Amino acid sequence: MSSSVCHAPLPARMEAFTTRLCLRAVDQYERLLQAHFNKPSSKEQPSRLRHESASPKEQRRRKENPGSYSAVTAFRQWRRSTSVGSRSGSANSKLPNDPATNALDLTAPASDVLLKNRLKSWFQLSGHPDGFAPAGPGTVWKRRTGGAENTERMVYEALSKDETMRDCVPRYYREVEYKGDTFIELQDLLFGFNDPHVMDIKMGTRTFLESEVSKTTARPDLYQKMVAVDPDAPTIQEHEQRAVTKLRYMQFREQQSSTCSHGFRIEAMKLPGAPPITDLKRVKSHNEVLGTMAVFLKGRENTRQKLLERLKNLRVKFQQSMYFQTHEVIGSSIFMIYDEDKVGVWLIDFAKTYRVSDGQILTHRSGWEQGNHEEGFLFGLDNLISTIEEVDISS
Template structure:
């Protein structure tokens, strides 16, 4: 697929002021909706009502996407809100990763790439017929202002105010090359004790320093990454602000509770997600590309609304080809040099968690069926 330079429509940048304005209007919309104020027009198709609904949808999508470090095309309502801002930048500044994502055309996003690795992954995956619906569609590489972006399908396109969950996959979310340096780092020691003063060993306390490998493994142990092979990064419920402080959700019970909360009483969503994740697992197990690559730090994005349910693999910046003599099963424990990352182990456990999620409607049906059987037997 050929590269190209994209002509960009001028857009105002994302910053804390624009986010504050969006949050304020978001709160007003929710308050009005809860009280019924402003939603009493007799005509369902009146321009005023339609405009309000469009503004609500745009704001909710804006907030959800920024929380999950994704973006969609800038909406007119947000541009109107920020029209007084004076700026020369075309990019939204996303929380945590400034300039990583940028708005593109309808239904697409731009993601900044430090090199060609992620583009190569998407192109390879899109060439495998069985995997073409497992990832966002790759459109092209874009060069702008001396930087390189890849243009991808916006997976939220076609959903109406959906529930969204971002799940980081694998028992290891860092590359082996990132932790080869065995130098002691005082800065990482300070980060460790700020999270858990009891974590360093007596020797590490004495040195007041730890290696990067030690720190990265410590961080993985703070969530369900090590034990379950995945962690819930963030989730957004319809009609509410996103929840992003989930990296300390660790035990199986905590993860099941979080997933139960996300699914709610939608037994149909649980069953459709199970089928979709099992389909993804089967396709990955048979994929030639997957057999010859380690997939580190990728996520599964789960989205559902009243009608649609979907799950896709995203984020391949740390996917690397394996050395010719190395084979992995994506399930074995990681040891330095074996390249195992636990992706399929995590997918196995995610499916297992979903199987354990109890949906209220399903419980009620089970109780009702049991009661009927007892009544018939007596």
């Protein structure tokens, strides 16, 4: 029985429909992402996607609002290499793992409803409040900060090729230019977990670079910050000068938490059904650390053992990695997460990870002296493991 309505073969019609659906999803996602970063335009932007099936009027509207978007570009490149009317599996169709199609998968949710639901359930535990945004299913965009040198991107690229460490850090996908800002696209560590327990732990006995404290000029503004926290902290001389050096202030600040004593501090935590708890930087004594960790574990012995297994595995791999033997790791965190079914531990945040001088090998356990670049990462990881082992689960 012939049909006078549809003349194209069914695979071709399905592919054309899928094309239109993907184009619409990318456009919807772009608008939602723009709204998330609070960058409204002077007027509502019509679709920037150009496709041969668009009407002449629609093409004119799109031409008046030119723009570029990496996922759209990738998708359009992929579409140029295929024929909408081609048969499924034809020679000019690219494989699913082609970078162009992967780029679309990483940044274009199936629909705007999916992204809206993600924005409701997705959260940022710590860091700058506008530093992250959920991207495609399973990825996030992290805003690039600082000058021209993109240290964090280079570290993620290096670790993605390090067979020892690649499974211990979020997967790195690419760098993205969007609306004049630069982002790196990373694995969303929350993806696949259902209302999980999450903890961000800042590692090391030193969370500042040596270059940040090289100036010895005493500063009145840092003195005011110090006395606002503890009026008795400055020495007699510092009170008389009403100024302290950057090194003095940074060391004072780190003494307010467990950073100096334990080599780590609990930066933030989230429990199921509750907003993130971000005022934990003053957790200092060992009993306070144990108590906070007990709240996080909630009496789950099985979860504790799984977390310990992953932390110990991370320690072994970190010690074996030639990359970390020659790089100081400042301000990085261990990200622990679990729900009813899964447990995860990752090493994150590498904006202050730098290579040391040629020939220098770091222990990551020795005490810091100016010039030795030791930051105590492994000292802190040793203490984190022993602390979790010590937690009274029954409490």
